[in-house]
Amino acid sequence: MMNLKEMFQLSDRGAKDLKKGIFACTLTNLSLMLSVVITVQIFWEVLTPLTGGAVSWSKMWMLFGAGVVAVVIHFLCCKNDYRKTYVSCYTAAEDSRIRIAELVRKFPMSVFNNKDLTELTTNMMGDCASIEHSMSHIVPPLMANAISCTLICICVMFFDWRMGLSIFCTLPISFLIIFGSRKAQERGSQRQVKAKLKASEEEQEYLEGIRIIKSCHLDGERFSKLNDALKDLKKQSIHMELGTSVFISIAQFVLQAGIGITVFVGVHLLTGGSITILPLLLSLVIVCRMYGPILTILTLLPMLFHTLVSTQRMRELASIPVMEGRTDVPIPNHAITFDHVSFAYNKEPVLKDVTATIPEGKITALVGPSGSGKSTMSRLIARFWDVSTGTVKVGGADVKTLDPEYLMGTMSFVFQDVTLFNDTVWNNIKIGNLDATDEQVLAAAKAACCDEFVQRLPEGYNTLLGENGSTLSGGERQRISIARALLKDAPIILLDEATASLDPENEVLIQSAISRLIKGKTVLVIAHRLRTIADADQILVLNNGEIEESGTHADLMAKGGLYQRLYQIQAKSQEWAV
Numbered sequence: 001m002m003n004l005k006e007m008f009q010l011s012d013r014g015a016k017d018l019k020k021g022i023f024a025c026t027l028t029n030l031s032l033m034l035s036v037v038i039t040v041q042i043f044w045e046v047l048t049p050l051t052g053g054a055v056s057w058s059k060m061w062m063l064f065g066a067g068v069v070a071v072v073i074h075f076l077c078c079k080n081d082y083r084k085t086y087v088s089c090y091t092a093a094e095d096s097r098i099r100i101a102e103l104v105r106k107f108p109m110s111v112f113n114n115k116d117l118t119e120l121t122t123n124m125m126g127d128c129a130s131i132e133h134s135m136s137h138i139v140p141p142l143m144a145n146a147i148s149c150t151l152i153c154i155c156v157m158f159f160d161w162r163m164g165l166s167i168f169c170t171l172p173i174s175f176l177i178i179f180g181s182r183k184a185q186e187r188g189s190q191r192q193v194k195a196k197l198k199a200s201e202e203e204q205e206y207l208e209g210i211r212i213i214k215s216c217h218l219d220g221e222r223f224s225k226l227n228d229a230l231k232d233l234k235k236q237s238i239h240m241e242l243g244t245s246v247f248i249s250i251a252q253f254v255l256q257a258g259i260g261i262t263v264f265v266g267v268h269l270l271t272g273g274s275i276t277i278l279p280l281l282l283s284l285v286i287v288c289r290m291y292g293p294i295l296t297i298l299t300l301l302p303m304l305f306h307t308l309v310s311t312q313r314m315r316e317l318a319s320i321p322v323m324e325g326r327t328d329v330p331i332p333n334h335a336i337t338f339d340h341v342s343f344a345y346n347k348e349p350v351l352k353d354v355t356a357t358i359p360e361g362k363i364t365a366l367v368g369p370s371g372s373g374k375s376t377m378s379r380l381i382a383r384f385w386d387v388s389t390g391t392v393k394v395g396g397a398d399v400k401t402l403d404p405e406y407l408m409g410t411m412s413f414v415f416q417d418v419t420l421f422n423d424t425v426w427n428n429i430k431i432g433n434l435d436a437t438d439e440q441v442l443a444a445a446k447a448a449c450c451d452e453f454v455q456r457l458p459e460g461y462n463t464l465l466g467e468n469g470s471t472l473s474g475g476e477r478q479r480i481s482i483a484r485a486l487l488k489d490a491p492i493i494l495l496d497e498a499t500a501s502l503d504p505e506n507e508v509l510i511q512s513a514i515s516r517l518i519k520g521k522t523v524l525v526i527a528h529r530l531r532t533i534a535d536a537d538q539i540l541v542l543n544n545g546e547i548e549e550s551g552t553h554a555d556l557m558a559k560g561g562l563y564q565r566l567y568q569i570q571a572k573s574q575e576w577a578v
């Protein structure tokens with residue numbers, strides 16, 4: 001049988017806290033029964049004149065006093081229950097979210113090809129929220145009610161087994177109805193979760209593409225896709241709720257038939273002289289008090305089944321193999337080698353038997369037609385993906401054996417599509433090296449030609465950049481990413497040159513920033529504008545996943561092959577005018 005930790009994908013701390021929450025909730029439930037017992041005693045005392053006796057006021061005062069103590073005990077139990085339950089649920093949700101975030105960091109990029117970001121966001125936020133809700137509002141009351149009901153059931157059985165049987169005889173049938181419908185309820189939950197994912201995906205696509213939608217008048221078509229997804233979500237949610245409520249209602253109806261049975265059996269036993277009025281009274285109070293928690297259990301169980309669908313998805317996420325490797329392998333130099341490397345994202349080969357060396361401290365340019373595999377080569381160096389055959393080595397160490405974060409410590413990336421965080425300019429630069437001093441951050445910003453445009457921003461380096469730095473121009477964003485790389489000061493630089501034509505001023509600034517960045521480093525530059533790499537120490541020409549030519553600019557121009565053709569086409573294109 002699965003334990004709580006496994007069932008809800010909790011950390012050790014989360015499982016321990018959940019047990020504490022259940023214990024506290026059980027105490028609260030039992031403390032409530034104290035007042036029931038005292039109420040029955042008071043009734044009994046009040047009814048004494050009916051049996052020819054007299055009310056004992058000293059006993060009555062004692063019972064009132066006990067009632068006040070019972071209320072105080074119940075209040076203290078509730079307080080403890082709230083504290084334990086809510087601390088445990090929010091701590092567990094925090095642990096789960098952090099664990100998923102750490103897992104995601106270690107996933108190979110192939111995972112992101114099969115899973116989109118909406119699904120991961122749903123895992124991180126939706127599923128964790130569902131577990132958070134279960135741990136606060138479902139599991140502790142469910143378990144506590146089950147424990148306290150069992151204890152009370154045992155006590156009642158000892159007190160009078162016939163009354164006990166009549167109170168609880170409908171219970172097994174109600175539970176059978178709920179458990180018997182579990183598969184159907186889970187299917188409903190899965191369909192609802194699927195519809196939720198689809199709706200989130202459509203919403204995200206709609207919002208991200210809003211500019212294209214407006215400019216191309218796609219409002220009707222794109223909106224109808226979103227509309228359909230939202231309608232389906234509504235339909236699945238209603239089906240799920242209605243499907244569940246049918247079973248809950250039947251189970252509750254069956255359970256409440258127990259009240260009639262208790263009254264019937266009680267009166268029968270009383271008139272037959274088998275019991276006195278006190279056990280009958282006690283049974284009636286218990287049946288009224290007990291059915292509340294049992295009805296709650298019947299309602300909470302389907303919610304628990306729903307949560308278990310979420311935890312199953314988290315279990316699947318946790319079972320994806322992460323990229324691991326060693327951190328104690330020395331990397332004595334920073335030359336990079338490709339040794340008979342072949343690679344495919346899916347079935348179609350993208351790199352075919354590539355063998356090449358990117359020498360230490362030199363600039364190697366990678367050129368070739370679009371889709372020839374240039375970016376793929378740089379991704380394999382950084383171990384974003386693992387090669388299918390052959391080896392990629394950095395400083396003689398096979399990157400497949402290295403821990404991805406350890407490997408990443410040796411290199412800096414400057415991509416075309418710069419990712420900026422919704423934070424200040426300063427913090428966006430500092431991401432390159434969180435241990436850098438203020439002087440170092442400022443020096444990197446100046447060397448990357450950022451200082452001048454940052455000074456013009458309303459709050460300088462403290463200006464918030466907005467989501468993905470949407471307030472900056474392409475050239476400014478690229479300069480921030482160069483400043484990050486300068487700050488990181490890694491020995492290997494992987495540079496993806498901007499394809500978008502920059503204005504001459506920006507281009508000069510970026511070129512000068514890049515020259516500072518690459519000084520003395522092992523550089524692999526993916527070049528789109530061939531004139532910028534004429535001085536590279538080595539140029540590798542990729543075509544259709546194979547290295548077709550290599551040499552210096554002069555060698556390749558003299559050879560008259562693909563490089564020369566590409567160079568001439570670009571030179572011609574610069575003469576074009578609109």
Ligand SMILES: Nc1ncnc2c1ncn2[C@@H]1O[C@H](COP(=O)(O)OP(=O)(O)OP(=O)(O)O)[C@@H](O)[C@H]1O
Binds near residue numbers: 345346350374375
């Ligand atoms: N994540 C991915 N999943 C599947 N296929 C991919 C993925 N990334 C790239 N490809 C495919 O691999 C091939 C090589 O892509 P790559 O980005 O390496 O080419 P490139 O030479 O850098 O192109 P460009 O100059 O246009 O940026 C292309 O056919 C592309 O469609």
